[in-house]
Amino acid sequence: MATYKQEAVVLRAYDLGEADRILTMITATRGLRRAVAKGVKRTKSKFGGRLEPFTHLDAVLHEGRNLDTVVQVEIIRSHEPVRADYAKFLFGEAMLEMIEKSLHEYQIIPRLFDALRVTLDVLEGDVCEPALLLAAFEFKVCSLIGYHPHLDCCLHCGRKIEGEKVCLDLAGGGIVCSRCLPGVENRQNVSDDCLSLIRCLLHEDMATISCRSEDPRICREVLTAAFRFSESFLDRPLKSRQVVMGYLERGIP
Ligand SMILES: [Zn+2]
Structure with missing residues (x-):
């Protein structure tokens, strides 16, 4: 050996x-x-x-x-500053869980290690909305493991979606328009603002995301979508979802 x-x-x-x-x-x-x-x-x-x-x-x-x-x-x-700060610790733990549940032992996924390393370095510094950093991390990890969220056109009819009610089809991995929506069982409703923000998060780097300041309610909505999307593709629950969402709900008046 x-x-x-x-x-x-x-x-x-x-x-x-x-x-x-x-x-x-x-x-x-x-x-x-x-x-x-x-x-x-x-x-x-x-x-x-x-x-x-x-x-x-x-x-x-x-x-x-x-x-x-x-x-x-x-x-x-x-990464002592992450362990020393309660909120950072919770968000950081959720990132570690996401990585652990995305991989089988010995399975190698290019760029996953770097994604975590860079995100933890950013989390250690000043972060406006750690919820956004975590949501971005989860969507990016899904993308790296082969489940890139399809957010441009309706997954079912291919129509470009503009200014209408949409939802995330969690089994299909993308958005669905208002017409196709009734046929989707496993879904998460997303507002226009939430959807635009998820699109931005997928393209921006972690340092840029750490400077984003958004309405806490939108952050919470984006993170809920990220958790549900991840859980659907990992095909198992993330323990951190309850802990992190509980923390965010207590923090919002
Ligand atoms: Zn459609």
Whole structure:
């Protein structure tokens, strides 16, 4: 079994026995990997106490049959400001969950690692509306894994949609016009403003999105659409949806 060097971001970490820790990571070019960091909890551990979720690291790993072993680690960015801020932590956790649920072990999707790395770097700084950053992240991840939302024409009749009631067909992956709408079972209604904003988010980079200031209600609507769209394509619920939406609802008067 080979030893390899990879940049990675820790998605999840839990203790194993007295001294070890199991990490789930997304690596730069080797997809999702699980690895054990031995002796990490001892006071004199060579890793220190640094292998927490969000940590972006450069690691040397030894390949194992079921589980790799962490040989050496260098921290590139600890993302401590994300862990230290309650709201950022919630939004960040939702991003980690999105990545973990988008990939099977060893599955490699080009650009997914970079998407997370860049978004966490942005989340660490000043962000006007973290809900928009998360919504953009979810739509972009869907797009990277092969479910790009179709938002230009009606998915069913191909008609260009302008100034009318539309909905997102969650099973089909795009918008549906008012005429075709009655036939769609699994759907999410979206307002005009919400739809325009989703279109912008799909084209803008994360640094630009972090400076966007929008009405909190629209942010909430966009994020709800992003969660529902993602859940439909991942074919499983996202635990973070309830937590994040609960937090946003409490924050809006
Ligand atoms: Zn139609």
